[in-house]
Amino acid sequence: MSSIMKIENLQAKIGDKEILKGLNLELEPGKVHAIMGPNGAGKSTLSKAIVGHYDVDVTDGNIIYKNQIINDIAPEKRALEGIFLSFQHPVEIPGVNNAYFLRTALNAKRKHEGKEELDAAAFLRLMKEYLTLLDMKSDMISRSLNVGFSGGEKKRNEILQMMLLEPEVIILDEIDSGLDIDALRAVSEGINKMKDGKRSFLVITHYSRILDYIKPDYIHVLKEGKIIKTAGPELVAQLEEHGYDGIEEE
């Protein structure tokens, strides 16, 4: 099957430090790809490189999305084209109303797609539906963006954005970190509802716990800046038993 995103020989550094050292990865439409790896392997750098984060300097290789090299495409253009990153640590922005932010983002996307912008009433109706689905308090959209949110609320807010923007490639960077069981379940349900057989998911995680809720199709082991092994979900058990040291590069 042809891939929606293909990463070829990606080399990237942050500052002077080389992190990604010739990484290759293909994301298939409709599949859940999990990236696992030890601390410092380059998992977050990979996610940042895909969305065009200013920290990451891509020195070689290509990120190809829908048959187009996007290395030099601005972050907002990547987002409008359907790439979404759920941040490990969503930033707090005092003074920016969450609802205003969400509506601005949604309308930017709709405008990009040639659709009419959503008015306030229609937006609020949509919000009500998603808030219920994610078991979020209604006051969360009237507060400043992520300000004073608990860890779980921040992650729910990320999933809310994901549902609203309906991206085609969804990168979940440590989505399970800081979540209790109930929050993990609610977030996972939100993610699973987004599965439509076309969207691709890239789940970046340290632990297998999240993979009990979001069933992966592929497990990729990222170590020292490269994908050293790709296998099916059965690889999780092996990793649990032997750790990353027990995995040999293919």
Add this chain to the structure above:
Amino acid sequence: MNLSILKNKTSEEIGKHLDIKDRVTLLERLSTLGLPSKKNEAYRYFDVEKLLEKEYKILDNLPMSPKPSNKIEIKDGIVVAAPQGMRVYSEHCDKIDMDHFDPLYYLGHLLSPQTIKIELDGDVEVEIEHTFTQSDTLIHYRIVLYNQANRHATVYENFVHETIENTLVLYGYDMHIAQDSTLRVVKMQSMQHSGYSMIASHTINVAQNANALLKTFDIGSDQALQLFKITLDTHAHVDAGHLLYLNANAKRGTVSQIVHTGEYASSTQEAKNILDAQSRGIFDALIKVENTAKYTKAAQNSQAILLHDGAYMIAKPQLEIYIDELEASHGATIGQLDKQQLFYLESRGISHVEAKKILVIAFANTLIEQVKDSRQQERIKIAFEKAFYAGYSENSSLS
């Protein structure tokens, strides 16, 4: 008239040039302080000399009968309209602050012996709209404003202009805020290649147990400086907030002195400055606590965000204290927009320009939202957005 002719002159010489024979004490104060220049502390960061060196026409400030209106309309220094029943009239100013730090305060009074006197009766809300229509002109006028004791009045001040150029506006208030009263003043001045420069020199006396709430919103380009001297009596309070959003080659800001003279008086002063392109912002503010002002509470803070390498902020919060029994603090920060916040917004498909605008407005909002009247608040927000996009179209730094 070329005002620079008054430079380094004796009071007699100044009187002769201005054709003023009496008002000796004012002439002496102006002569002592000297015509402002770079050497004058209050004007060190503002190119006042260039403004004073130009040749200006002078208008005959002959008062006229104002037409009925829902606001006080002042056109080129003359009241042309006012709400019916409101006491707005022309009168010689009898209470001039003889300790003001600004020489142009005295020049303003010398040039405008007849002032516009406004008496605010009761819990009134009034809008004052200043309109400028004359090019190459020195428009000078002074306003004396009184409110009533035990009352809460609000003044909204706005500025409009026709197509003009090379005009200098020299105006200011002598405000007398009565005992046990509250006066809220909201000034919004949006200038974008407006064709005029402005120096506004005010003195504000806050009587016992009175509250002064002073919020100024200075937006856009051009040159303008507001100079305040605020004197606080016993248990008086001032809450001053200044928002500055500048683009192009603007040079604008605030020079102020808040003087605590009575016991238990309190003051807060907060400045938020957002500077783009080659603009220069000024916040040169002194809180002075006299030895009579025991148990003073004073806080002063300036925050600035620079959006461009060419932008420059002068932030000088200062305390001058002559007593031990008080609480006082001051501080200033200068920084840039948070890259992480900017990226977060962009990563959701919001354009770089819109993301910047969202963050800039978020920074400014704490001051804008202090304006209780929703219509006035909306007016400030619209002016702010308009100036932001004007700056964007003139300046590629935002792209």
